[in-house]
Amino acid sequence: MPENGDIISAGLFPLLIAAAVIPFFVHLVISSLLGLYREKDFRQKGAVAAVLIGLAPLALVFVVLGSGGQEGSNRFWAGIYLLGVYLLFGYVYFHIFNMSETARRIRILSRGHRDGKVIKDELNRDYTRREMVETRIARLLALGEIRRRDSRYVGGRMFLLWPARAVFGFRRLLFPERPIPDGQVPGQRPDG
């Protein structure tokens, strides 16, 4: 079995650096050069697409150059390791993009930076609770997570259901004394 020095010579470390930046550069090509996924409700899909497309060049380089003579289980574990690191970095990249798109705190900071000051009441007036919620409903509709039936919203693909349960479950573990925002159990109907 090769020692870890062989891993370095095999080019795994340069590939790890590449794994950290590939999603961004692919996204740059998709959004900036090709002009894809620029519509308001589809931008998050663009970031996901960038992460998935980025797997192809990384896998190609790993197969052609990166395995550096490693064979059998060494090559298998190097591949698993690289894939895992890439997907985690891809997840981080998606969140950075998502913050730029959806985070209320980033919007407050960007607007404050632009205006040179932060006037809380003005921000609150321009960016109402209704507007925030309606923006999110539109995004969930565009992602197919929810559907509109007559005048009501029902479940769609609901890929986000388990992540949502995990996030709120972990929230209860981390902040046992803190109620769910607005004092409601997530998922409970307003009158429930």
Add this chain to the structure above:
Amino acid sequence: MSPWPLIEGTASFLIALALHILIWRRAKPPREMTWLVVIFILLPAAVGSAFVLFGKLELGRSALAFIWHAALSSAYIMTYPPIQAGCPSLKIVLAISRAGAAGLSREEIVSLFSEKSMFSDRFNDLVEEGLISWQYDTWGISGVGRVIARFFIFYRKILKLPLGEG
């Protein structure tokens, strides 16, 4: 390559996660993001470096284990804001799931949220993190806040996208 860097990196991440849960359940510290970086990145890096310096761990394998640990930790740190703030989109998904076939009207969804949780609490988070501060007679963006704002403005510009709507 052996699976050991994956196992060791995962183990050190779980130790950091356990430490984080313990501290937060006792008393959540101010400037949460700073403390997350300390617990998940700086402290493990310092401990790992010490072991390598004293010859207890091999450099190459430790570096691979730390990169795996850092990737897991970065993913967790990026997930933390929705956990802390109670991501509205995820809350809507849960509410609609709970409502079942009857679904929810737009008004019922809006009524799940208060003005406080949607805006004031997030504003207070920025104050607590030191990204917004009271300057003379108005709220202003701090130095670190400006760096973050400039980063996101530049990032959106090179993607040829307008500023996010929040």
